[in-house]
Amino acid sequence: MKRLSIVLLCLLLVSGALFATGGSESTAKYPTKNITMICPWAAGGGTDAILRALSAAAEKQLGVTITVENRTGGAGAIGHSAIKNARPDGYTMGMVTLELNSLPQQGLIDYDYTAYDHVIRVNADAATITVKSDSPINSIKDFLEHCKKNPGMLNMGISAPGSPWHIAAALLANETGINYKYITFDGAAPAVTALAGGHIDAVSVSLPEIKSQLDAGNVKCLAIMDDKRSEGYPKIPTLKEEGYNIVYGAWRGISLPKGVDPAIQETIVKAFTEAMKDPAFINQAKNLNLALAYQPPDEFNRFLKENFDAITKTMKAIGLIK
Amino acid sequence: MKKANIVCAILGMAVSLAAFIITFGFKQFQNVPIGPEFFPRYLAAGLFICSAALLAQALRAGPQADKPAPTVCPRDKGIQRLLAGLGIITVYSLCWESLGFIIASPFALFALMFLLGLRRYALMAVFSLGTMAVIFGAFRFFLGIDMPLGILYGIL
């Protein structure tokens, strides 16, 4: 037994030695060590791709390594919680996505956007109304007319219930007094595939997600829910031009857990603001077809509140929540 | 095995009944042909029928071709070892977030090897530290995945 206790002691010492090597850090100089960036969505996906590109650009500004950590699952809840619960020392932050404004109302998370110190908004991709290319519906007017004539008959493909694109479709229906059947798919891509195959009538997902089928001529986009027309596809009208004041899209932003030293926050905001101007990052965003939509913290906070209220209203209108 | 099969069948029936009954508490959706309760109900029914069939088969089976069922009796030496092992594993996984993977792993591995009957302490220590280091290093440097760091957070 004596030998056993000696060995156990040695184990303890070795682990302890590893532990003791770290020094204390002060907040005066930031950053002094590597930063962890939490991504609530899986590696290889759209959020992951843009976050990695942005992190690479921000590394140049901050001079330390930024490691992207994918904490996924729970329809985004797990990653958002991980950002919120991280130590507010400025060395852990993450990318928040629209789900932050759609999970709380459904009772799926017990906090909301106010639980963070937000840094910047990165992008906002407007929803579209897209139909199959051989559909007799050729404009958003046709579309609304068709829906009015056949109430509740059109098959609208959406990603998960309560997801950004569900709310996009519901927003349009709610504002124009139409309704349709929501056909839920596991994400936007399968919905677009089903549309291209003619199994459903329309989808409400964003431009990057329909791009390959749009270029191939399998689908046509009737309208985009943005302020202005898309640079890449200037022929697609906005809903605003057609007389419906609906602006809606999925956004992403960088946020810190609540309570980070204001001086550190300032450094971070500055670094990411500069990173958004990095040509390599802008090029990556172009490859991903993302619409960059920078907002500084105060604007981003205002936007989050408006967005949250709009989503809550829509959810109530379609009976998703009481 | 006869008794074991009867117990399994009854457990299966209990699980399926519970699953079936819970579906009546599911939210009802308007305007959908089949809601979230449709599948679980049929599946529970299917499990119930199969369990009943197993019960019938077990009751009918004669004692002749019966081979002894494996035991889960806590008096059995193997089961005692398993329970101890489960204890180590549970404590180990609970320690990941507080102590961290790096510190918890060598102790857990060492304890498990001790439980399995190894007594070559030096070798065991080297092996448990080595296994931890290889796994942690491989995940961190080749895949970019950090195991939970626990109290080592901010140091490594």
Added chain:
Amino acid sequence: MDFGFLFASIAPVFAPDNLFFVLMGAFGGVLIGSIPGLTSTMGIALLIPFTYGLSIVSSIGMLLGIFCGAMYGGSIASILIKTPGTPAAAATVLDGYPMGQKGEAGRALSIALFASFAGGIIGALLMTFLSPFISRMALKFGPAEFFTLAVFGLSVIISISGKSLIKGLMSGFFGLLLATVGMDKISGFLRYSRLEGFYEGIPFIPALIGLFALSEVYANIENIMKSQKVTAKISGVLPGWQDIKTIARAIITGSFIGTFIGAIPGAGGDIAAFVSYSEAKRVSKHPEKFGTGVPEGIAAAESANNACSGGAMIPMLTLGVPGDSNTAVLVGAFIMQGFQPGPMMYVEHMDIIYAVFASMIVANFAFLLVGMCGVRLFAKVISLERKFLIPAILALSLVGAYAMNRNMFDVYFALVMGVAGYLLQKYDFPLSPILLALILGPMSEANLRRFMLIDNGQFWRISTKPICVVFLLLAVGSLIASVRNQRKINKRIAESGGEK
């Protein structure tokens, strides 16, 4: 065809530095695949950032190396430690592990390697020459078609049930029921549990690790004193001529099944391998030996899941619609390099398409090389002292359960599933039907409900869709055949004098 252009396009694939990247990819892929919990999808996703600096050809070549390598790598863990390294290798456990336990781990590994290679090459060739024809099929798959495909997939449960049909079915129903826990994909309602970890349904990889790897760890802790050392004799790194003759038919059928199922968006190597295994058992002259370590069983599963890689590339390249989760991540890699897979790529970047075809073939040779160097080494794992091996497998399994989502909940869930798997296996309930049910349960339910919504609850309309009718007929045929087969098996076992 413009051969000058063709050669100019594929020349960069054979540049030495590019071959090196493909080989590195294959090496990494085999390693990733052989670790339970690290799937090929995850391997590709995690290593994409490392390829940003490379040219498009090298980047895609390396990722294809990982893809093909991991598909093969999964079989190694299946054979040696009874745990599928990737979900696609789940069917390989059925015969691979028993063969290893008979002291023929080397033979099992070499058969898996050869079948993987052959399947991969056949899949890649089918992809190269039949893409335009097969791709037309991919868009025809809507909710109704997917539902019937899932039903067909479920019909093979009987052939993987083992000794008792009833217990196999119970496992299947239990798995299907388990798959309904958590958030309902159609309505968003939380069924049976409100835990955050179940918001996306049952976490599949942790369930797989619990059921297979941890249940084995538990059983080994219990029986460590009784366990005997298994030796591994190795005759060669590739199967002997006799074995190749035995498995040739299974490989060819498996490759076609794999390519076809792979080409269907959303259906991957896991389903293909089970279907192929069941088919090999159906046509076999000695179906009763399946599950005891027959070469055809390993070959059928491994050829199908590797052929699947080629199949899954078809709709991705031709339509921009990924054929499985691996190709979904690959699409991201193309996009990051500034290329959008899809019909336009055939018009604008035919050179890249040719390079992808060539890289796919090269990737298969690359993992063959890695495998041939590795077989002797892998086989040694089985004869390691269990008292060291078991704790290491435990640590690796928990890490594997954690790595996918980096969420402790998944680790705890895997531990619980491990206990369930241990108990189930102890009382002769087969685990593979549970796994198959976890894959196909959500697919069948969600698609049935989508179809019913679209067609306003008129279920009979399924009979107006030709693909659905074919799959339903196949399902019925497969059920009848396997029930008959089961009778034959029972009779043979009775003749040969009682149970083994």
